[in-house]
Amino acid sequence: MNWTLRKRLLFLCGGFIVVLMGVAVLSYVNSTTLMNQFDNVAKVQLPAVRNMTLADMMHDGLRSVVLASLLAAESNEADNLKAIAQETEEKAGDFQRYLQALEELPLNESTRRAIAETKPEMERYIGQTRKIVGLASTQGYRAALSELEDFNKSFKVLEEKMEALGGLIEKDAETAHQSGAGLRTLNVVVAVLGVLFCLAGGMLVTQSLVSRMTRFAANIESSGDSLDETSAHLNRASQDLAQGATQSAASLEETVASLEELSGMVKLNSESAKTASALSAESFAASKAGAESVQKLIASMETLKESSAAIRDVSQVIDDIAFQTNLLALNASVEAARAGEMGKGFAVVADAVRGLAQRSADSAKGISKMIEESVSRIHDGSKAAAESGEQLQKFLDSAKKVLEINNEIAGASHEQSRGITLISEAMNRLDQASQKNAQVAQEVAQTSDQMSQMSHGMQGLVSELKSLVGK
Known part of the structure; x- marks a missing residue:
């Protein structure tokens, strides 16, 4: 135990x-x-x-x-x-x-x-x-x-x-x-x-x-000898560490200077990416507004097309009425001829009505023809507007992708700039730590000397401990 x-x-x-x-x-x-x-x-x-x-x-x-x-x-x-x-x-x-x-x-x-x-x-x-x-x-x-x-x-x-x-x-x-x-x-x-x-x-x-005290004294004595050797090795290692720390500090200073130049270039790229992202955003907004206007135009053309179709239907009704009126006038003329002398005046009126009906029918046909031409043109315009809307939508999608890519580039440039800044700060701290390591190495060398002195003092304590336990 x-x-x-x-x-x-x-x-x-x-x-x-x-x-x-x-x-x-x-x-x-x-x-x-x-x-x-x-x-x-x-x-x-x-x-x-x-x-x-x-x-x-x-x-x-x-x-x-x-x-x-x-x-x-x-x-x-x-x-x-x-x-x-x-x-x-x-x-x-x-x-x-x-x-x-x-x-x-x-x-x-x-x-x-x-x-x-x-x-x-x-x-x-x-x-x-x-x-x-x-x-x-x-x-x-x-x-x-x-x-x-x-x-x-x-x-x-x-x-x-x-x-x-x-x-x-x-x-x-x-x-x-x-x-x-x-x-x-x-x-x-x-x-x-x-x-x-x-x-x-x-x-x-x-x-x-x-x-136990005897073994302890023997262990202390052995540890004192090992401590002497360790302090000597530590002294040599601390000197090597001091030289290496000095060289590392010089290399780190050069690295910090290069990182500062790289940080300036990355910041410039980040600002350019931000400007391009802003321009892309403006282009995307304008394209989006144009697409909305084209959509409104397409909607108006569709409404006009529907109105023209309604007018064409009305013209067809007028043509039908003129045809019926012409038939009625023809029937009136036949009846006036049967009436003989008494129906002459009514026959004149029936001829006049038939003439008006004929002109109404001709006018209705002309209007229908013009409406059909307008509807055809409106259809062609609506088709062209739809094609323009599709092309504009494709342009809008491309502009949106460009905007997203520019935003990603701007974000990446910002993160890159931030990362370079952090690396620069870390390198500065590393430079300071390297310089501090050089100081610590010198202190370690001094400490190793003190350890050597303590080792000699420990040998005296071991002798006293041996005399205390009667060995």
Whole structure:
């Protein structure tokens, strides 16, 4: 695992902190457990031992009372028997109170069962004691002595129960003592293991750091040698770069001058293209206006053609009317001839009407002929106008294409002029950059000298680092 120095130190410190926290937490838990054990000893075990001891004393004390009552009865000491009876009640009450206090303590289940089994025997033992003391006071020595055997049996049974109960209480106290000793031993073991872990981790990290620092010093030393060689190469390369940059700057100056001349010529071409585009636009506008006029003329010729056709139709109607009038006049003449003398005047009128009808018909025919000639001429003129319109439309399309081409030429010339300008600006910037490169090359040469000096200083640092890691 390729860890940095920072990570290694943080890992070491983190390990120490974790171990210390583990020891602290375990110590806290064990201390809490010990405090609970001490609290249990102080509040449970010691009171249990005390009550058990006092109860056992009362157990033996009641036996002493029984023996004292027998001696007093044998000697007929009535006053002493009264005192013994009073002492019996006191000791019996204390016995019951001590065992009750023992039962009220938070002991384990087996001890509590032993207490529960002991209480009936205690009551039976106290009853036997009271009975013997009572008989000794009322019926005398022999009556009391007759109950002594039962009393001794009850004493032994209760003594066995008391010994078993005392053993359980002592066992609980010993268990608490052993638990405290085990926790203390565990604290010592954990502390020792924590110290050993910290020492081992510190030694491993220290050894790793020394190894890494040794390799680092060797790498720095090797890098210092390489840096010397690199600085020498860099110095030579910077000198070559300075010479090349100077030559490039001279070439760029000539190129910039040529580009400025080319830019002037391109600008002139662009202006000429703009002028040609403007003239083409004017020609296109004039051609478009002429085409529109021809279209209007064609429309007027068509209208005139339609009007001539209408007039021709009217002339045809007049011719038909004249023909009908002539027929009517002829019929009138025939009827006038039949009428004889009376129809002569009407016949004259009919002849006059027929003459007028004939002249109207002749005039209508003349008009129709002239109209047909006009229609023919109008048709020819309309056809010529249509052909002129088509030719003019072709010219208009050509003028439009010329205008578009001129616009494209003008746009291309403008873009070319703009591109030449940008190239000229770029070349100027390149010229400035070339001059700056020459300055930078000189600075690089100076920097290479400084790097050489730094390399010598690095060798001194490597020596100090080696002495620091003990190599």
